[in-house]
Amino acid sequence: MTTPGFTLRQVLLAAVSYFGLVFGAGFMLGAIRVPLLVPRLGERAAELLEMPLMVGVTVLAARFVVRRHAVPLQWSVRARVGAIALALLIGAELLLAVVMQDRSLAQYIASRDPVSGIAYLMALLLYAAMPCLLMRFRRPASNN
DSSP: OTTTTTOOHHHHHHHHHHHHHHHHHHHHHHIIIIIHHHHHHOOHHHHHHHHHHHHHHHHHHHHHHHHHHOOOSHHHHHHHHHHHHHHHHHHHHHHHHHSSOOHHHHHHHHSHHHHHHHHHHHHHHHHHHHHHHHHHHOOOOOOO
């Protein structure tokens, strides 16, 4: 179910766009973090240093997507965009861990650092909620 004037196809397009922007940025930052920061700082510190950048990317990507796709100011629609994007992000992350790192799903989960892993889970929740959170912090329309 979607709202009149905003179809399931539009929800999916917005979610895929949001996922693509954040996943692409995370992939690029990971390509920097793993070879350059992890050997010098350790995995925990490197991931925690990357986290604020990814939260910033999340905010900017969500703002861009809700504007570009004219996502209505309705919690139900924006929650769907965030939930679908979250499912895509988790799926892509798990697929990369299993295929590219040649790990089982259990090995991947067990390998997560407890501190940066919890921070990552919180960032994922923020990522899913961001389209809705932007409704709370939106700018009023100007009357020019």
